[in-house]
Amino acid sequence: MPDDNTKTSFKDRVRFFRNRAGLSRAVLGELCGRSAEWVKAIENGNIGMPGLSMLIRLAEILRVEDLAEFTGERRLTTATYSRHSHEQAPVIARTLSTYPLVTSGREPMSADALAANVSQAWLVWHGSATQRTALVPILPRLLEDARTAVQLLEGGERRRALVSLAQIYHLFQLYLSFQPYPELVLLCGDRAMQAAQDADSPQAIAAASWYLNHVWRDANEAAEGRIELAREASSLLRPDEEEEDRSLWGLLQLAISLSHAKTGRRGDAEHHWDEARGAAQSLTGHHPWLMFGTAMVDAYAVTIAADLTLGHEATRQGDRIDLHAVPSKTRTAFHLAEVARGFHLRREPVAIVHLLNRAYAVSPDTIAYNQFTRGVISELMVTGGSTVRDEARALAHKIRLVPTA
Structure with missing residues (x-):
């Protein structure tokens, strides 16, 4: 292990164990279902410690038997990774x-x-x-x-x-x-x-494919299976004949784009995002309950850039979206948190806390259950400057990340 494991950072420990295992960034990224750029972003400190399931996967691949060798002096607390119920x-x-x-x-x-x-x-x-x-x-x-x-x-x-x-x-x-x-x-x-x-019902199958894609992405299941399901479901639709079919077809292009972004395939992600946006622009409005429309597609451009670890691109996309055009409190709050994720990649804690407080004002429920929010607020209570720490702790009390006094 590194000479002094209590003083080295997480990024240094990942690099040390990767080199010890003789793996390139590309190979490690592929084994984790991510990209070489994702590994590079971790080793450069552009993104922090991943969720517990991915941390365990990294440990297994790199043959690290004790997670403490990864986490060092930063303890794995229940608050860091537990899910609010x-x-x-x-x-x-x-x-x-x-x-x-x-x-x-x-x-x-x-x-x-x-x-x-x-x-x-x-x-x-x-x-x-x-x-x-x-x-x-x-x-x-x-x-x-x-x-x-x-x-x-x-x-x-x-x-x-x-x-x-x-x-x-x-x-x-x-x-x-x-x-x-x-x-x-x-x-x-x-x-x-x-x-x-x-x-x-092809339309119901398409919607179910969208929601299954969310489940599988969150569980880090193989991207190929997610993409194939979305492609098969989209082939059942008639986007040139029916507006609802065109809306659902565009939604599945967005699902494919998100899956490619999760694994670092930027070109494929951007291509399918373009397909989704073209479909959205041809609609007379947005889907009544899936909310698919131009505003939603534009907002997901932030998520795609953040998943690709492109912090500046994520915040640039965040500047151009019109969240007032997204007729959903939960989606508005989620997309604000995604813009905050872009600023996290840029290491701008003041912007992160500001955006998460805005998101909380829109939908406390959405932010209380948002895993990025819970992770980054837990981090900023320790690593942020004095003002940021105070604001992070205040938000942590609101979302019940820490008990109220």
Whole structure:
């Protein structure tokens, strides 16, 4: 190990163990499912210590048996890597694992009424600043109504109910995301895809592919599988004939772009982002619940640049997006946090804290569960200057990263 492991930085330790293993940056990046540029950014200190799952993967590849040899004097605290859990999450989790029997004497909700209720739930998700709390009274009954309808309705009515059921599972996935329920998040993605396929709906399959792509990217699953799913789903659509199909086709191009960015393939990422933006510009508005439109595509350009570790490009893209045109509090807050991630790459802590406070003002719920926010605020409470440390600690109390006094 380095001569004095308590005084060397994380970036130096990664370089030391990579050289000891005889691996190039390109090879290490490929083994981690990332790029040589990602490894370089870590070794140059442009990005900090990754999440726990990636840290473990690095240790396995580089044959580091004790994570303390990686982390040095910086301890791995629960606050650094644990996922915040909503107080009603156990109720939502139980709902997913409950299968009430449906008797034939019960009158199912019509497919139209079910679809209207699902549309209302999407309005709640996008319109509330505390989305999870707002959805708790809605989701259990919505799932029960959909399951009953799917069991008792027939023909075209049943297929339409299945489309609504797939969307309900998307809402469950969003509620549970970034909480300590990874197996349930994957379950929701899988059930949504099954419902979409049973409905024989290309549009529902496309939406389910978008949400499964999110699950797999967060889990660092192989990019090839994510990209292939998005390509296959997009081939079922008719973007030249139907505006909804064009919207969903563009959404899947965006999914492919994000997968390429995650693995450092800048040219492919930019190409598919261009395809997504072209589709968005041809629309008369934005998708009613997926929110796909020009503003959303422009905002994701920040994420793509940040995933490519291009800090200046991420903040440049952040300057040109119109977040007022994104009709969703949770998306607005998320994209503000992504711009903050760009400033993190540039090592500008004042801008980071300012943007995260702005995001919190828009949607406290989104920021409280955002893993970048929790990680960087934990870091800035220690490494920031006096003013930054105070502001970081204040935000940490708000998002319950540290207990309030």
